[in-house]
Amino acid sequence: MKICIITPSLGIGGAGKSAAMQSIMLSNLGYDVSIVPISNHVSYNYNGKLFNLGQFKDDSKNTFLDKIERTRILRKYLLNNQFDFIIDNRMRTNSILNEVALCKYAYRGFKVIYVIHSFSYIKEVAAQPKLKKWLLNNAYKIVAVNKNLQALVNDIHLKQEVVCIENAVDLNDLKEKGTASLNINFPYILFCGRLEEHCKNLSLLIQAYAKSEIFKKGVKLMLLGDGLDKPIYEKLVKKLSLDDEVIFESFKTNPYIYMKNALCTVLTSLYEGFGLVLIESLAVGTPVFAIDCLTGPSDIIDDGVNGILLKSYDEKEVSQALRTMVFNTELVQEFKSQAIPSVQKFDIEHIAKKWKALLK
Structure with a gap:
């Protein structure tokens, strides 16, 4: 069976990372897998044949005609290979014309499985409900990456079958990568x-960190990643006189050593799709703290067992949770003991069985 995985990238974001893991899972199951990144970022490990559609994209010259040409190239590639299934992991936040070109032209005649990775899709549909519903009305199946998201997507696509298949992690691989050395002495x-900011809500985290005053005990806040709002956070850090306490680190190909050596991993997001970083942190034995945003963290964190799941965006409560993760060593030790066992259900072998059942 031939399967084509469409992904926004192979080097940026959780959707791209989960698509790369899909390629490994399905290849391991014996499927003939091809993977197509829309943007020219390839750094994640993947299996299968790569067709880099992103190589035809020039960000400095990306006109409507350029987009049409890439759609034509993709359509030709799909027809030449006659795939049995297409798995579309894109975020579907493009213009309606772009989405029509892909969903109704490039994919025409194929069995397409659309994966919904984020609550942002619900917001997109709310803005243009009839058009957005129509785009997926010929879906073979729709996959949501957690149960809360599945329920929300079910309410939108009443005539399509919506199933829940969580994102997978390779626990053994993460454990090995987490053992690499890291030269950090704080x-x-x-x-x-x-x-x-619109999603990750890092202003709250930075302000709560300042209020917690854990930096007075030498505990720093590390922000690992890149994004357009970095200057906003740098300005806020300077305003709070935390220049020496908040550490900015760019994207790393192996973030797991940073997770392994952290006191805890934190998310204060306004929304998530799955919160893969929480699972990755737990997989290397590091407890987690997250706000119980719409979809994601509640499927991963068992409050008081493997971490803290806070039902509030109150700055004072977030700061107190940070203090708990630093100073309540007995509780944190209990979190650590439950970290790895709590994510066994997300291991690649378990999630692969769900994909195999779907593709029968």
Whole structure:
């Protein structure tokens, strides 16, 4: 069976990382896999044949005609290979014309599985409900990456079958990567992800860190990642006189050593799709703290067992949770003991069985 995985990239974001893991899972199951990144970022490990559609994209010259030409190239590639299934992992936040070109032209005649990775899709549909529903009305199946998201997507696509298949992690691989050496000689709280305020809400984390005053005990805040809003956070850090306490680190190909050596990994997001970084942190034995945003963290964090799941965006409560993760060593030790066992259900072998059942 031939399967084509479409991904926004193979080097940026959780959707791209999960698509790369799909390629490994499905290749391991014996499927003939091809993977097509829309943007020219390739750094994640993947299996299968690569067709880099991103190589035809020039960000400095990306006109409507350029987009049409890439759609034509993709359509020709799909027809030449006659795939049995297409798995579309894109975020579907393009213009309606772009989405029509892909969903109704490039994919025409193929069995397409659309993967919904983020609550942002629900917001997109709310803005243009009839058009967005129509785009996916010929879906073979729709996959949501957690149960809360599945329920929301079900309410939108009443005539399509929506199933839940979580993103997978290779626990053995993460464990091995987490053992690499890291030359850092101070304790730190870690955020790992895109530096984007509209989703990640990092202003709250920085302000709560300041209020917690854990920096007075030498505990720093490390922001690991890149994004357009980095200057905003740098300005806020300077305003709070935390220049020496908040560490900015660019994207790393192996973020797991930073997770392994952190006191905890934190998310204060306004919304998530899955919160893959939480699973990755737990997989290397590091507890987590997240706000219980719409979809994501509640499927991963068992509050008081493997971390803290806070039901509030109150700055004072977030700061107190940070203090708990630093100073309540007995509780944190219990979190650590439950970290790895709590994510066994997301291991690649378990999630692969769900994909195999879907593709029968």
